[in-house]
Amino acid sequence: MPVFRLPLERLASLGALLVLWLVAAELTGDPTVLPAPWEMVAPAAKELASGALPFHLGMTLWRVAWSFCLAMALGGLIGFAMGRSERVDRWLDPWLVIFLNLPALVLIVLCYLWIGLNETAAIAAVVLNKIPNVAALIREGARALDPQVDAMARVYRLSPLTRLRHILLPQLAPFITAAARSGLAVIWKIVLVVEFLGRSNGIGFQIHLHFQQFDVAMVLVYAFSFILVMLAVEGLVLQPVERRVRRWRAA
Template sequence: MAVLPKARGGKPLGGGARAFSLISLVSVLAAWLLLTWALGPQVFPGPGETLAFLSQEARGPLWYHLGMTLLRVGLAFALALALGAGVGILVGLYRAAERLLEAWVALGLNLPRILPLVMAYLLLGINEQAAVLALVIILAPQVVVQVREGVRALDTKLLEMARAFRRPRTLVLRRVVLPQLLPYFVGAARSTLALAWKMVVLAELLGRTSGVGYQINFYFQMFEMRGILAYGLAMTLVLALVDKAFVLLGERLARWRRPVEGL
C-alpha cells in the first residue's frame, strides 16, 4: 500500500495540501481584485477585463507571438542546459577544471543580466543569433552551479562498493550515478526555465519584432494595461504548466530517496 508523505505533525498530506494550494491561488486573485479596486479598472484592469482582452487576442496575433517566444525559450533553454550540465559535471569531478573555470562561472553569475543582451545586439546586430547567444551566456552559469553541487553530493560509498564488486562502468552510471544526479538536473531545469522566459521577454522588448516581449512593448506605448497583463498572463500560465510537469517529474525521480515504513 502506498504511504502518503507526512507533515511535521505526522499526518498524511493529501486533501489538506490541495486546500492550501487553492487558498494560495485565491489569495493571488484577491490581491489582483484589491489592486483593481484601489487603483481603478482604467489603471489596473481586473481579471475579467484581462481575460476578455486575452480572448480577443486569441482570435488574432496571440498564438503567433506566444509561439515565437516559446521557440526562443526552448532553444536558449536547451543549449544552456546542455552546456551548463557538461561544464557542471566537469568542474564537479575535477578540482583543476573548477579552478580553471572559477572566474568564468563567477563572472557569469554576477554579471548584470541585461549587459550580455545589449552587448550581443551591438556586436552581432539585432537578430535571433545575438539574442540566443546572449541568453545562453546568462543562463548557463546557473546550471553549472547546480549540477556541480549534485556531482559533489554523490554517495562515494556506493561508488566504492560498485568498484569492489567490479560492476561495469555503464551499469554504475545508469544505476548509481544518474539516479542521484537526476533530481539536480530537474532542479536546474526548473530554475533555468523560469529565468529563460523572463530574459527572452526582455530580449524581445529590446530588439525583436515578434514575441510576447514585443507585444508588451507595443501595448506599453499604447498605454494599454489590458494588453500588457493579457500577454504576461498567457506566458505565465504556459510556463506554470511546464514547471508543474518538471515538479511531477522530479517527485517521480526522487521516489527512491523516500524512507519505506514498516521495515
C-alpha cells in the same frame, strides 16, 4: 490527507491573490491603470481570435525551449567536469564567478551588438546568462557523489552506460531537477527581456508594443498568457518529474 490539502491550499492562495487584485482595481477606479479581471476577457478573446496571441506565445516558447535545452546541456557538462576535477574547477571557477555576477542586461546588449539583432544573438544571450547557474548547481552535485558507490562500480566493472544510468544520474537527479526548475523560471524572464529589446515577435515584443501605447490591459493579457503556460509546465511536468526522481530516497 496532504495529497488533498495541497491543491486546496494552492486554490485558496490563488483566490486570495484574485481578491487582492479586485480590491486594488476597485481602489484605483481606473481601468486604464489597473483593469479588473473581467475587463481583460474581451481583449484576450480578440487576440486569440486574430491568432496574434497564439503566434507570439509560440515564438516565445520556442526560444525558451531552445535556450533551456542548450543551457542545461552545456551547464551540466561544465558543472560535472568542475565537480569531478579539482584542476578544471581551479581553471573555470573565476569564469563562473564573473558570469554569475555579470548583469543579464549587459550580456543581452553585447550579444545584440556583436552578433546582430537576430535569433542567434537572442538565444545566445539567454544561454550565456543561465549556464553559470546550472554549472554551479551541478558542480555541487558532482562533489556530493558517493565515492564508495563509485568504487563498487569499478570493482564490478560496470559499463559506462550502466554507471551513468544506475549510479550517476540517481545521485545527480535532485541537483538536475533543481537546476531545471530554477532554470526555467529564470530563462523565460530573460527571454522576455531579449524580445523586449531586440525582437519583432514574442510575448516580450508585444509587452513592449503595448507599453508604448500605455495599454495596461493588453500588457496583462500577454503577461498572464505566458505565466499560465509556465504554471502548467511546472505543475504537469517539472513537479511530477521531481517527485519521481526523489522517490528512491524514500524507499
